[in-house]
Amino acid sequence: MDSTQIKPAHERKLRNKTSFRQSVRNSFIMAIRGLIKIRRTPEQLFDVTLQPIIFTLMFTYIFGGAISGDVQSYLPVIIPGILVQTVITTSIVTGVQLREDMDKGVFDRFKSLPIARIAPLAGALLADSIRYTIATVLTFTMGYVMGLRPEGGLGYVLIAALLVIGCAWAISWIFAFFGVIARTASSVQGISMIVLFPLTFLSNAFVPAETMPDWLQWFVKINPISHLVTAVRDLINAGSIGWDFTLSLVGAAIIVAIFAPLTVRTYMRKA
Amino acid sequence: MQKNNKNNNTKGSGEWAVEAKGIVKTFGENRAVDGVDLQVPTGSIYGVLGPNGAGKTTVIRMLATLLRPDAGSASIFGHDVVKEPHIVRQLIGVTGQYASVDESLSATENLMIFSRLLGLGKAEAKKKADELLEEFGLTEAAKRPLKHFSGGMRRRLDLAVSLIAQPPLIFLDEPTTGLDPRTRNQMWDTIRRLVKSGSTVLLTTQYLQEADELADRVAVIDHGQVVAEGTVNELKASIGTSSLHLGVQHDRQMQDARLIVERVLNVRSTVSTEGGKITAPMADVDRMTDLLIALRESDIQLAELSVQKPSLDEVFLTITGQGAGSSDEINNKSEKAVEV
DSSP: OOSOOOOOGGGSOOOSSOOHHHHHHHHHHHHHHHHHHHHHOGGGGHHHHHHHHHHHHHHHHHHHHHHHSSHHHHHHHHHHHHHHHHHHHHHHHHHHHHHHHHTSTHHHHHHHSSSOTTHHHHHHHHHHHHHHHHHHHHHHHHHHHHTOOOTTOHHHHHHHHHHHHHHHHHHHHHHHHHHHHOSSHHHHHHHHHHHHHHHHHSSSSSSOGGGSOHHHHHHHHHOHHHHHHHHHHIIIIIOOOOHHHHHHHHHHHHHHHHHHHHHHHHHHHOO | OOOOOTTHHHHHTSSEEEEEEEEEEEETTEEEEEEEEEEEETTOEEEEEOOTTSSHHHHHHHHTTSSOOSEEEEEETTEETTTSHHHHHHHEEEEOSSOOSOTTSBHHHHHHHHHHHTTOOHHHHHHHHHHHHHHTTOGGGTTSBGGGOOHHHHHHHHHHHHTTTOOSEEEEESTTTTOOHHHHHHHHHHHHHHHHTTOEEEEEESOHHHHHHHOSEEEEEETTEEEEEEEHHHHHHHHOOEEEEEEESSGGGHHHHHHHHHHHHTSOOEEOTTTOOEEEEESOTTHHHHHHHHHHHTTOOEEEEEEEOOOHHHHHHHHHOSOGGGOHHHHHHHHHHHOO
16 A cells, blocks of 8 residues: 555446356355354354254154154155255255344445345355255265165265255245345244245155145145155155156246345345 | 446546535435535545434445435446446445454455455465555454454454455545544554545544544535535634633632633633633634733632633534534534544
8 A cells, every 4th residue: 555556446447247257256255254154153053963863863753653664664755854844944044144144234345345246145045055965964864874775876865965955045045035124033033934834844744645634735735845855755765856856946946036136136225 | 248338538537536416315204314415536535524313324325335315416436326336336445333344254364255255366365465464453363253353453454354456435434433542543544545545535523633634625414414515724714713711719700810811812701600610712822821821910710721622512503503502412422522
């Protein structure tokens, strides 16, 4: 600053748009910021480490005998169910943390920088993929420890993991939207749980749909969570990629297409 | 998409770094900013002076593209803040009165992340971060979490982050509020150096003295409106002179003391009802010596004596022509302003 002169405004090359490349770059740097934050406060990973362990144990031993006769034959049914439920529940935290983060002064700085508008949001969401990955790995590990031997093989387990992480990322845009419109972090948590709790339980995640009354079956069958659970089951138990897989991906894409622009626009409008 | 703005060369070379015309911002019923005009010459330090809640921060937020004005227009180096926000953001640095740095990151990490967001490579960002840490005396604290930073350190880091891109215009929202005198002086030096290197600085302050020290021109804002604008000297002239406050030990000498004051200073004095204090305007402080000698000769014993600079109170009193006492807040602020 002492010797270097600042370049006057009219000598600068200026653009009124961010390029797609810049948006991606900015988002990844924002994701690095998110990862540093997670590293600083590892306690925020408690839920993604404990929930898979506790839920897998609990649900398998509670429902195993009643639904499939024994724990061993229930595992291929419950592990995909628990996986989807845990990972998607985890994505609520994204919205809650975004709300907390946005109340801090640093978001003002992000807004005043010549960076892509989507970057602070997309970056936070990207960094949270680490949470989904931890939850996924732990759920599969618990399953393996309890005796699950996926027929589809490791390759398909990997595809299943990626599918769930990808869908959770897409769904987290919905909670990010709640995060942007809500006043407080706890209200984000509240709204999100009310939406998610029925969705995950009124699905085929824990219980075969056929055992339910007709009117409920109707809902369970159109519930997107059911399709995702079925897609994961097909992958790990049979090594097949079916109609449900495609549906899940299309659904995820639609969610992002609607909620990403909506969230960014709302975020920009709110001071 | 990547096309450069063709108008840059003609538009950007204007002499105004900031030009605002009648900008308005309403929050519900409250007109926080009510038609503010500002013209900030390139290369100057411009002070926006006013009490808390006058609308200073809202003005800055609108100019920095953080808030959209409800009416009026504003441009930065000729670029409209509403139509060309992304260009404006490439020309400005903003340091808020709240710390706009990342609390959960260290100083180095903050500088690195922001450098990289602004397009620097990893190695360049590291170099830039080290340079700025050095320059702002933060090298030792670089790796510590920000939670353990003092207010002054935080403020310095905040300013350092604003300077990464070497923007030609810097907004400083109350840069020294809450800082101790030494840190405040350092901050002032930094601001002066910034302008020497070619930046334009727009700062807000509650302190008359700060505007006095730094600003080439000042706009006084109250209730969302500019109530006075001009150079510091012009503003001071409109405020008037310092005032003398004098108290005597024995009430019976009051009348004598008052006569001496009026005779020596050649002005009219007043006696405050509650404190029994004599108050008189004081144009020339040098007369003080004569006054003290005269008082001693008449054997009048003083209880207290002070000469006070015009306070922000008096600025508003003079400029708005209405009682400054209408707001307790203004009173509190101006007391801070005179204790220097």
